Amino acid sequence: MNETDKQNAITILNKIMELELAGVVRYTHYSLMVYGYNRIPIVSWLKGNADESMAHAHKAGEFVTMLGGHPSLKIGPLLETEKHDIGDILRESLEQESTTLAAYYELLRATEGKSVSLEEYAREMILLEEMHLDEVNKMLRKPGDLSPFAE
Numbered sequence: 001m002n003e004t005d006k007q008n009a010i011t012i013l014n015k016i017m018e019l020e021l022a023g024v025v026r027y028t029h030y031s032l033m034v035y036g037y038n039r040i041p042i043v044s045w046l047k048g049n050a051d052e053s054m055a056h057a058h059k060a061g062e063f064v065t066m067l068g069g070h071p072s073l074k075i076g077p078l079l080e081t082e083k084h085d086i087g088d089i090l091r092e093s094l095e096q097e098s099t100t101l102a103a104y105y106e107l108l109r110a111t112e113g114k115s116v117s118l119e120e121y122a123r124e125m126i127l128l129e130e131m132h133l134d135e136v137n138k139m140l141r142k143p144g145d146l147s148p149f150a151e
Helices: 003-032 039-066 086-111 116-140
Strands: none
Touching (some): 003 039, 003 086, 039 116, 086 116
C-alpha cells in the first residue's frame, strides 16, 4: 500500500471506529429503555450488540495503529428520537447498522487488491453486519411474513 492508500484506509477505519462506538452508546441506551414482559431477553440482546460494537471498534482501532495512524476519539452521530418502542429501537438499529455496513463496503473498495489483511477484514465485517441486519429485519416482520421488512 502506498502512503495515500494508507491514509485513506486510516480515515475510513476511524469512521468505522466512530460508528461502532456510537453503536455501543445507542445499544446501551436502548437496553436501559426497554420495559414490558419481554424486557429480559431484549435487554440481553441489546447488551450483546453493545459488546459486539465495542469489539468491532477496537478491531478497527487496531488496524489504524497497524497502519501507523492515530485512532479517533470521536463518536459517530447520536440521535435521540425519544422513541423507545421496541419497533422504533429496531428501526433505528437498522439505520445505524446500514450506515456502518456502508463504511465497511467503502473500506473494501479502498483496499481491494492493495492489502489482503484489510480486504479480508472488510469482507468479514460485511458478512457479520449483513447477518445482523437480516436478524433485525426478521425481528421487524410480523409472524409468518416472509418478505423482508421495508420502511
